[in-house]
Amino acid sequence: MIVTGHLRLSLKGVPVLRGIDLSLPRGQLVGLIGCNGAGKSTLLRVLAGLVPADEGTVLVDGQPVGTIDPKERARLIAYLPQTGPAHWNLSVEALVRLGRLPHFANPRRDGDAVARALDATATAHLRGRDVDTLSGGERMRVLLARALAVEAPVLLADEPIAALDPRQQLLVLGLLRRMAEAGGLIVAVLHDLSLASRFCDRLVLLNRGAILADGPCGAVLTDANIAAAYGVSAVRVDHAGERFILPWRPV
Amino acid sequence: MSTLRPLTHRQTVAALAMVAALLTALSMAVGETRLDVFAAAADFVHGRDSLASLILVELRLPRALLGAATGFGLGLAGAAMQGLLRNPLAEPGVMGISGAAALGAVVMFYAGLTGVFAFALPLGGMAGAAAASVILFALAGRGLGTMALVLAGVAINSLAGALTSLALNLSPNPYAALEIVFWLMGSLADRSLADIALALVPAAPGWWLLLTAGRALDALSLGEDVAQSLGFNLRWLRIRLILGTALAVGSAVAVTGMIGFVGLVAPHLARPLAGREPGRVLPAAGFVGAILTLGADILLRLLPTQPELNLGVVTALVGAPFLFLLLRRLRGEA
Numbered sequence: 001m002i003v004t005g006h007l008r009l010s011l012k013g014v015p016v017l018r019g020i021d022l023s024l025p026r027g028q029l030v031g032l033i034g035c036n037g038a039g040k041s042t043l044l045r046v047l048a049g050l051v052p053a054d055e056g057t058v059l060v061d062g063q064p065v066g067t068i069d070p071k072e073r074a075r076l077i078a079y080l081p082q083t084g085p086a087h088w089n090l091s092v093e094a095l096v097r098l099g100r101l102p103h104f105a106n107p108r109r110d111g112d113a114v115a116r117a118l119d120a121t122a123t124a125h126l127r128g129r130d131v132d133t134l135s136g137g138e139r140m141r142v143l144l145a146r147a148l149a150v151e152a153p154v155l156l157a158d159e160p161i162a163a164l165d166p167r168q169q170l171l172v173l174g175l176l177r178r179m180a181e182a183g184g185l186i187v188a189v190l191h192d193l194s195l196a197s198r199f200c201d202r203l204v205l206l207n208r209g210a211i212l213a214d215g216p217c218g219a220v221l222t223d224a225n226i227a228a229a230y231g232v233s234a235v236r237v238d239h240a241g242e243r244f245i246l247p248w249r250p251v
Numbered sequence: 252m253s254t255l256r257p258l259t260h261r262q263t264v265a266a267l268a269m270v271a272a273l274l275t276a277l278s279m280a281v282g283e284t285r286l287d288v289f290a291a292a293a294d295f296v297h298g299r300d301s302l303a304s305l306i307l308v309e310l311r312l313p314r315a316l317l318g319a320a321t322g323f324g325l326g327l328a329g330a331a332m333q334g335l336l337r338n339p340l341a342e343p344g345v346m347g348i349s350g351a352a353a354l355g356a357v358v359m360f361y362a363g364l365t366g367v368f369a370f371a372l373p374l375g376g377m378a379g380a381a382a383a384s385v386i387l388f389a390l391a392g393r394g395l396g397t398m399a400l401v402l403a404g405v406a407i408n409s410l411a412g413a414l415t416s417l418a419l420n421l422s423p424n425p426y427a428a429l430e431i432v433f434w435l436m437g438s439l440a441d442r443s444l445a446d447i448a449l450a451l452v453p454a455a456p457g458w459w460l461l462l463t464a465g466r467a468l469d470a471l472s473l474g475e476d477v478a479q480s481l482g483f484n485l486r487w488l489r490i491r492l493i494l495g496t497a498l499a500v501g502s503a504v505a506v507t508g509m510i511g512f513v514g515l516v517a518p519h520l521a522r523p524l525a526g527r528e529p530g531r532v533l534p535a536a537g538f539v540g541a542i543l544t545l546g547a548d549i550l551l552r553l554l555p556t557q558p559e560l561n562l563g564v565v566t567a568l569v570g571a572p573f574l575f576l577l578l579r580r581l582r583g584e585a
Binding site for chain 2: 045048049050070071072073074075077078079081084085086087088089090091094095098099101102143146150
């Protein structure tokens with residue numbers, strides 16, 4: 001579980017995070033939402049221990065993230081960046097296997113973890129392909145499989161469904177949901193409000209580096225909050241007992 | 252009937268090591284004087300001081316060992332630099348270490364110290380490599396990113412090149428200038444076993460530093476953020492690779508002079524054989540580098556030119572066309 005205390009961070013003199021207090025327990029799929037430049041990706045990188053905050057703390061299971069042994073932290077927190085490079089045109093299997101690097105090499109256990117990650121992301125049929133031959137969506141799923149192969153209790157994913165087709169978006173969010181139900185903590189940056197509200201346990205709405213709203217989806221996605229954070233009006237539609245939200249017009 | 256299976260990575264590296272060992276042996280059989288290698292070896296083993304055994308042990312053996320060690324270090328450092336910078340055109344020279352090593356040796360020539368004591372040249376080279384590494388260390392230690400380090404390397408290279416030209420320009424007599432020019436073209440000829448010991452003692456820990464960076468370089472194929480999230484400390488990795496390159500390449504250049512293109516080309520030849528993961532390329536590129544250097548050194552001794560061509564000239568003549576081929580392939584990919 002991750003707890004942050006009043007995180008502040010400026011990048012090159014521009015304040016990006018202005019006092020973030022969050023408590024993220026295990027067993028939740030948390031959607032991190034907000035407009036471009038709201039600080040979502042930066043917050044994720046701070047949570048992952050990749051950038052130290054100027055002020056405030058990030059505690060992982062009670063321990064400041066910066067003081068955890070890097071290999072130990074890597075086994076605890078998997079991180080999937082938004083647009084990661086993949087150099088050297090590795091094979092899909094070799095790329096996914098990179099997720100095993102924080103662990104002591106063990107061919108059988110590593111092979112099993114890689115197979116599970118490939119199956120979970122429906123990319124097992126691609127395992128022999130070279131990464132440079134994949135489509136954008138296939139590549140995204142393979143990179144997700146790499147993050148899953150770490151088999152860490154915490155997954156921080158920056159726009160994991162951005163490049164995916166509708167079916168794959170649903171499948172991946174379903175997968176993240178099941179991982180949370182199995183006791184994991186998943187924090188995903190999302191832009192699709194309908195999908196976010198359907199799959200997430202909880203939404204954290206960032207606006208200009210501060211938390212505008214944090215809680216169950218219905219309480220966060222109010223007309224006032226959506227207008228304040230995104231500058232749009234929204235329509236709501238009820239279907240089969242689920243409510244989804246459609247951004248309608250800029251305001 | 253057995254089917255042909257592709258070699259495992261371990262087998263590939265072992266096969267490359269065997270080819271390198273064979274070429275080392277072959278290199279001892281080639282030279283100006285016709286030599287019965289086995290008879291010469293027998294003489295040496297039995298302590299008979301024949302001319303043949305003298306040539307074998309004092310001339311051929313150092314030359315072959317130096318070729319293998321220098322090539323190994325250049326190929327290994329090339330693979331490490333390409334992995335660190337994730338750039339297929341990187342080579343050990345990009346960090347400016349070999350340029351600075353050459354400058355250090357040239358300063359010794361210029362000061363006339365090479366005639367005074369035997370180790371002046373390699374020690375000067377190592378001092379140059381050390382100076383460049385200290386500058387790079389200070390920058391990497393302060394948390395400078397990879398790209399900024401490359402720019403620092405380019406700056407060190409240009410400065411070392413300019414100062415080398417200055418030494419030539421101000422050279423007191425034309426013979427000294429000629430000597431410098433010839434030394435800069437790189438050669439394995441006429442180095443003593445003591446020279447080689449001087450190069451190998453620092454080179455071996457350098458190889459170790461580079462060879463053990465494989466997992467971190469693998470992680471870097473997904474970018475610096477992911478490598479860090481997989482538990483690798485990039486600042487330490489940069490420092491480790493600078494130190495490894497300085498030891499492995501700086502000490503070799505100090506003894507052999509400049510040998511171009513081996514560090515650039517070896518990783519590209521190793522990749523199709525050993526796999527594209529940077530950690531797998533490392534040992535394979537080392538042995539391919541040794542094969543290339545030994546091969547070029549054998550070739551130049553078989554060519555009927557007088558005087559013998561310099562090794563750096565041969566590797567560049569073979570390497571430059573390869574670079575053009577590589578550029579053509581890269582254009583297709585970009």
